[in-house]
Amino acid sequence: TKIDILVPRAMRDVVIDGLATKFNLHKTYEAADPKAAIEAVAERIKGIAVLGAKVDADFLQQFPSLEIVSNFGVGYDNINAVECGKRGVMVTNTPDVLTEEVADTAIGLLIMTVRELSAAEKWVRDGNWTGKGSYRLTKGTLRGRTLGILGLGRIGKAIALRAEALGLAVHYHGRSRQAGVEYPYHDTLEGMAEACDTLMLVAPGGEDTHHLVNAEILKALGPDGVLINVGRGTVVDEAALAQALADNTIHAAGLDVFENEPQVPEALLKQSNLVVLPHVGSASVHTRDAMGQLVADNLSQWFEKGRAITPVAETPQKA
Ligand code: GLV
Numbered sequence: 001t002k003i004d005i006l007v008p009r010a011m012r013d014v015v016i017d018g019l020a021t022k023f024n025l026h027k028t029y030e031a032a033d034p035k036a037a038i039e040a041v042a043e044r045i046k047g048i049a050v051l052g053a054k055v056d057a058d059f060l061q062q063f064p065s066l067e068i069v070s071n072f073g074v075g076y077d078n079i080n081a082v083e084c085g086k087r088g089v090m091v092t093n094t095p096d097v098l099t100e101e102v103a104d105t106a107i108g109l110l111i112m113t114v115r116e117l118s119a120a121e122k123w124v125r126d127g128n129w130t131g132k133g134s135y136r137l138t139k140g141t142l143r144g145r146t147l148g149i150l151g152l153g154r155i156g157k158a159i160a161l162r163a164e165a166l167g168l169a170v171h172y173h174g175r176s177r178q179a180g181v182e183y184p185y186h187d188t189l190e191g192m193a194e195a196c197d198t199l200m201l202v203a204p205g206g207e208d209t210h211h212l213v214n215a216e217i218l219k220a221l222g223p224d225g226v227l228i229n230v231g232r233g234t235v236v237d238e239a240a241l242a243q244a245l246a247d248n249t250i251h252a253a254g255l256d257v258f259e260n261e262p263q264v265p266e267a268l269l270k271q272s273n274l275v276v277l278p279h280v281g282s283a284s285v286h287t288r289d290a291m292g293q294l295v296a297d298n299l300s301q302w303f304e305k306g307r308a309i310t311p312v313a314e315t316p317q318k319a
């Protein structure tokens with residue numbers, strides 16, 4: 001008999017179908033009363049495949065037989081991984097397969113923001129080119145910029161390589177200096193913001209990074225400052241950012257992630273020196289399919305061989 005896996009929130013058919021070939025899926029999001037549907041099967045559930053849904057201590061205590069939570073996404077701030085670790089529950093995510101895609105999106109967003117490309121495109125679509133002459137010049141340019149990366153992990157490094165190829169100087173800040181990394185390191189975010197005019201956020205969410213980018217950091221970035229966020233929305237104090245954009249404390253911002261997705265605060269949307277994307281960092285069919293495959297493979301390897309492919313740091317790294 002197939003192992004019982006809970007799917008609390010919808011995923012694309014191709015991902016669901018892949019899981020269904022190996023597991024007995026409980027797609028409780030389809031039920032009229034999802035909570036009751038979960039309760040009805042909770043005792044049998046050995047694995048959870050999750051995209052975005054919250055897996056906190058309260059949720060976890062419903063599942064006495066749970067062995068593994070397989071997260072769709074590299075970021076897993078939706079999951080209380082420490083609590084999972086205490087319960088001996090494995091948590092996996094989907095790193096690597098999305099690295100290049102997210103790095104491409106980050107660089108695309110950076111260029112869109114600095115060169116105001118979405119406003120220029122809108123100008124053409126609005127029928128302005130014939131009649132109004134040429135488009136205004138932008139103050140922003142990539143030339144001479146120094147990019148400070150918060151979160152120099154796999155994605156951060158892929159962004160750094162691209163930025164170097166574009167002629168930008170790269171700096172980084174994180175919990176500690178990384179052996180073998182040549183980019184200048186700053187032990188505070190504020191120090192890095194002072195040394196750079198472009199801030200690239202790739203940091204995961206969670207308590208450690210909550211509102212790290214506040215009014216002081218934006219001020220330190222300065223009037224040519226450009227902020228790009230492809231990590232998690234919770235890293236930025238959105239009210240402070242809206243104010244900094246309104247006051248031209250910084251030049252512009254490009255955001256792929258927000259604190260309360262899909263809500264984008266009106267105070268932000270009002271700013272013309274802002275480019276917004278709907279959390280599409282990894283969102284190509286190619287990459288999302290690869291992530292879905294890894295979600296399934298982590299579950300199968302776990303149940304077949306007792307070992308996960310990409311466990312997160314907080315859970316037991318069973319050999
Ligand atoms: C889920 O399968 C997704 O790619 O959004």
Ligand code: GLV
Nearest residue numbers: 072073074075282
């Ligand atoms: C997307 O945001 C992810 O964490 O993979």
